[in-house]
Amino acid sequence: MAYQSDGMVEKSGASRWISHAIMILGVLFIFFPIWLAFVASTVTQADIVRPPMPVLPGPHFWENYKAALFSGVNVPVSVMLGNSLIMALGIAIGKIAISLLSAFAIVYFKFPGRKFFFWAIFITLMLPVEVRIVPTFEVVAGFGMLNTYQGLILPLIASATATFLFRQFFLTIPDELAEAARVDGARPMRFFWDIVVPMSRTNIAALFVILFIYGWNQYLWPLLITTDPSMNTIVMGIKQMFPSGDDTANWPVIMATSILAMIPPVVVVISMQKLFIRGLVDSEK
Amino acid sequence: MATVDLKDIKKSFGKVDVIHGVDMEIADGEFIVIVGPSGCGKSTLLRMVAGLETITSGELLIGGKRANDTEPMDRDIAMVFQNYALYPHMTVADNMAYGLKIAGMPKDQIKAKVQEAAKLLQLDHLLDRKPRELSGGQRQRVAMGRAIVREPSVFLFDEPLSNLDAKLRVQMRLEIKDLQAKLGITSLYVTHDQVEAMTMADRMIVMNGGVAEQIGTPLDVYERPQTIFAAQFIGSPSMNLMDGRIDGGQLKVNDVSLGPVDTREGDVTVGLRPEHVFADSAGVLRLNVHQSEPLGANTLLHGTLEGKAFTASLPGVHRMPGNDRDMSLNFASENLHLFDPKTGKRI
Ligand SMILES: Nc1ncnc2c1ncn2[C@@H]1O[C@H](COP(=O)(O)OP(=O)(O)OP(=O)(O)O)[C@@H](O)[C@H]1O
Ligand SMILES: [Mg+2]
Numbered sequence: 001m002a003y004q005s006d007g008m009v010e011k012s013g014a015s016r017w018i019s020h021a022i023m024i025l026g027v028l029f030i031f032f033p034i035w036l037a038f039v040a041s042t043v044t045q046a047d048i049v050r051p052p053m054p055v056l057p058g059p060h061f062w063e064n065y066k067a068a069l070f071s072g073v074n075v076p077v078s079v080m081l082g083n084s085l086i087m088a089l090g091i092a093i094g095k096i097a098i099s100l101l102s103a104f105a106i107v108y109f110k111f112p113g114r115k116f117f118f119w120a121i122f123i124t125l126m127l128p129v130e131v132r133i134v135p136t137f138e139v140v141a142g143f144g145m146l147n148t149y150q151g152l153i154l155p156l157i158a159s160a161t162a163t164f165l166f167r168q169f170f171l172t173i174p175d176e177l178a179e180a181a182r183v184d185g186a187r188p189m190r191f192f193w194d195i196v197v198p199m200s201r202t203n204i205a206a207l208f209v210i211l212f213i214y215g216w217n218q219y220l221w222p223l224l225i226t227t228d229p230s231m232n233t234i235v236m237g238i239k240q241m242f243p244s245g246d247d248t249a250n251w252p253v254i255m256a257t258s259i260l261a262m263i264p265p266v267v268v269v270i271s272m273q274k275l276f277i278r279g280l281v282d283s284e285k
Numbered sequence: 286m287a288t289v290d291l292k293d294i295k296k297s298f299g300k301v302d303v304i305h306g307v308d309m310e311i312a313d314g315e316f317i318v319i320v321g322p323s324g325c326g327k328s329t330l331l332r333m334v335a336g337l338e339t340i341t342s343g344e345l346l347i348g349g350k351r352a353n354d355t356e357p358m359d360r361d362i363a364m365v366f367q368n369y370a371l372y373p374h375m376t377v378a379d380n381m382a383y384g385l386k387i388a389g390m391p392k393d394q395i396k397a398k399v400q401e402a403a404k405l406l407q408l409d410h411l412l413d414r415k416p417r418e419l420s421g422g423q424r425q426r427v428a429m430g431r432a433i434v435r436e437p438s439v440f441l442f443d444e445p446l447s448n449l450d451a452k453l454r455v456q457m458r459l460e461i462k463d464l465q466a467k468l469g470i471t472s473l474y475v476t477h478d479q480v481e482a483m484t485m486a487d488r489m490i491v492m493n494g495g496v497a498e499q500i501g502t503p504l505d506v507y508e509r510p511q512t513i514f515a516a517q518f519i520g521s522p523s524m525n526l527m528d529g530r531i532d533g534g535q536l537k538v539n540d541v542s543l544g545p546v547d548t549r550e551g552d553v554t555v556g557l558r559p560e561h562v563f564a565d566s567a568g569v570l571r572l573n574v575h576q577s578e579p580l581g582a583n584t585l586l587h588g589t590l591e592g593k594a595f596t597a598s599l600p601g602v603h604r605m606p607g608n609d610r611d612m613s614l615n616f617a618s619e620n621l622h623l624f625d626p627k628t629g630k631r632i
Contacts, residue, residue, distance in 0.1 A: 176370035179337050184384035184431075185358035194383070198374045 034262075041065070041255035048251045060252065068256040073241040075229040077257050080237040083152075084216055085264060087233055090153035091215030092208050099159050100200070103166035104192055108178065118167075125160040129221055137224055147228045156221065162207055169203050170196065205275035213265050234261045287348035287361070287438035287471055288313050289334065294343035296329055296495075303329050305495045306343065314469045316462070320482035321492030321518070327475040328443055330492070334473060335364050335441050348438060358387075363432035364441040368448065369424045371416040371431075378403075378412040381430045388435075402430045405464070422453045429461070433468070440465065440472040446481065458485060479519050483507070491515045513554060513629040516622055522559050522585060524622070525595045529555040536621070539591045541569055544618050548632050556622035559585070559598035568615030572597060577605050586612070 036055070040048055043058035068077045105111070106118050129136070136155045145151030173196070181191045197204075222233045232240060238261065241254045289311040296304040304326045311317055319327045332338040334345060336357035345352050352360050363384075371380050378399050385395045403409045406426045416424055425445060432440055445461070446454045462485050465472050476482055482489045483503045491498045491506060491514070499506055499515040510516035510524075517523040529538045531550050536543040538555060560583075562570065572595055574588040584603040587596050588610070597614060623632040 174368060174370065176366045176368055177372065179335075180364070180366060180370035180372075180431075181383075182337065183335060183357045183362065183364050184435075185387040186383075190387065195372055195374075201374075 034259075037255045037258050041068075041252055041259055043252060045248070045250060045252055049248075064252040064256045065260070068253045068260065073250060073253060075232060075237070077234065077237070077260055079230055080232050080234040080257075081260065081264070083149075083231060084233040084235065084261075086149055087152045087218065087222070088212050088215035088264075090149065091156050091218075092211035094153060094157040095159040095162050095211050096204055096207055098157060099162035099166050100197065100204075102163050103170055104196060106163075106167055107170040108188065108191075121160050121163050123160075124158065125164070129156060133220065133224065140225060146225050147231045151225050152218075152222055152231075152233070156215065156218065159211075162211070165203065165207065166200065169200060173199060202275055205272050209269055209272050212268050216265050288346070289439060289471060289473070290344075290346040290349075291334075292344040292346070294330070294333060294340055294345060296326070296333060296338065296341045303495050304333075304341075307490070307497045309490065309497070309500055311471060311473070314471055316465055316472045316474065316485060316487045318482040318486035318489040319473060319475045319492060320477065320479060320486075320489055323477060325492045326495040327477070327492055331441055331443055331473055331475050334439070335362055336360050361438040362441055363435050363437040363439075365428045365432050365443070365445045367444045369416075369428040371424060371427055373416055376413050376415060377408060377419070377427050377430075380416065380427055381434050384431065384435045398434045399430075402433045405433070406430050421449050422457065425449065425457060429464070433464075438471065440470050440474075442472065442474040444475055444477070446476070447478075454481075461485070479521065483519065491518055493518070509631070510556075510622060511631050513556070513624045516556050516624070520558055522596045522598065524556045524558050525590075525593075527555040527557070527591060527593055527595075528626070529553045529623075536623075541571075541591060543569065543621065546621075546623065548623065552626050553632060554624040554626045554629075556624060557616060557620065559596045561620035562597045562599075562614040562616050564599060564603075564612065565615035566613050568613040570614040570616070572612045572614055574605060574610045574612055577603060579603070588612075 036053070039054055039057050041064050042061045043054055044060055047054055047058060070076050070078065102117075102121065106114060140146065140151045140155060143151075145154070177195065178191060181195055186194060217235055218233065219235050219239075223236045223239070226232055226236075229240070234257070238254065238257055241249070241257065243249055291307050291309045291311075293306045293308055294304060295302070295306050307330060309317075319330060321327050329338060333340050334347075336352070336355060340353050347355075347360055347362070372383065375383065381399045381402060382395045385398065390398075399412070400409070403412055406429060408423070408426055408430060411419065411423060411427075416427065419427065425448075428445065442461075446457050449457060458481055461474075474481075474485060486503050488500060488502050489506060490500050493514045498518075499511040501509075501511075503519075506515055506519050510519065513526065517526070527538045529536055529543070530552055531537075531546060531548065533550075534545050534547060536546045536553070536555065543555070562568075570590055572586065572588045572590045574586045576587045578585040578587070579602055581602075583598050583600050585596060585598050586603065587594070589595060597612075624630065625632055
């Protein structure tokens, strides 16, 4: 394999420059629209509609962000951020709690219909929210949960993916550990809290990040069931800010809202980065 | 401290019978080793005593009380597992304390007990480490510590040394035996290693195919094996077997007469341990040597005797015998073992 090391392994000279150049280009390519959005959120409406479009930030940062946060277009962005946060946290925590428990039941208890329930859960993998959206809407409306947090959260909580992942992880926990806990006197729920949950913590962190972003980015479902602007979530709220008819859009405020909408997921990813990456890369033995 | 009585204990997994009825009375403080080849049901028997498997039929008494349907935690036992089964996210101290914590013992008392056990096992300086930061031998000690702090009436060990290297195994073997003697706790110890069985046991159960072939002290089993299986399983190298016949009060293998015996006439299986033969030019046994293994203190000579494989273990260094490679061996008649070839039982 010696001949390969010239091009593949050795990081020197031209190849190193080229690979860096490509990566930098990629980053620029992804970041440029975000940069433009940021620039647009710091100038006035007039600056935006007059070509050429500005590429450097202007002096109206505080003004635009204050307008977005506290008055917005239809409803203050702070309210929408709060709604999104409640929904994303509710979905992430709810999904993790329910899938931990159901995976625990499926792996550690022999109850009649165990196989059936596992496959029933598994099959729902094939039915994402969008597919079952009409009947789900019927049910939620029937329970009078339109324009409520429960309505936003509950239908998205049941999670085959997370249950499946936890099941796979629990299967790697040696049986001897459960037996040792049994001899030590731990009843099943004690074993769950003292042994299973702490051992799953890197998996939980990784899933939390993924599910938080999943919840945060929900668009179709909140759009359907929230008609009251004060229940809007931020991702759908941005769309609602576009005026209908001939009104002009308030671009600086819309762009400030977009930037604000990105902050919580970024904070979650960065603050859980260490655990998150550990969870994805290796499972602790 | 407790006695353990097994009364015709049987186990089936579905239609498969795994344990065919084991009977034994274990005295308080006794060290019992369950030994046998892989798959013979040693672990299953131990796990029934632990309460991790249900008992299909028969009766288990711990401390004189029926324990068949008692939960493991209420049997007053502690178990050391083959892979140690330490809780990976807890420190050594927490691992040892977990059982006591569940039992609701006050914190300072737990701490004192853990300290005491740690000292006994020379783990004091490791109490804050996680199991993955320990060597195999240290993990083994933590597993022991976890069992000790609970001061159970019965210790159960399932091949606790099989993951250690040979040298450490010898050391831990002595430590466990020492500790058990010091604490005086009734112990059941599963192993497939006959050396562990011989050196550690007060009494041993030799298991084969779900049947207890023999229960007795190590010397008992060595000197008076009750079945061909027990005879061959205990002792290293294992006992030589020859097809013999008793004819007119004379024991014969082919045409070689091994002397008079006073038992029933007919076919017998003759057993003779490798270490119970000695070189003697007047001996009746003629060993055709194929190979010699000098071990230093003694030499193993492998070959054939009356057409069957035979091994002799002679003290000191022996070179291969001369051209024809034949060698004369003798034995003391009290070292002959006779078995019924049909039932495998001692005659
Ligand atoms: N849960 C089970 N279901 C069905 N058969 C089982 C089960 N557990 C064990 N057995 C069978 O019971 C027999 C005895 O198993 P056991 O684990 O007691 O053997 P062992 O003597 O401990 O062997 P080893 O030395 O390899 O650990 C084996 O033939 C095994 O296949
Ligand atoms: Mg076993």
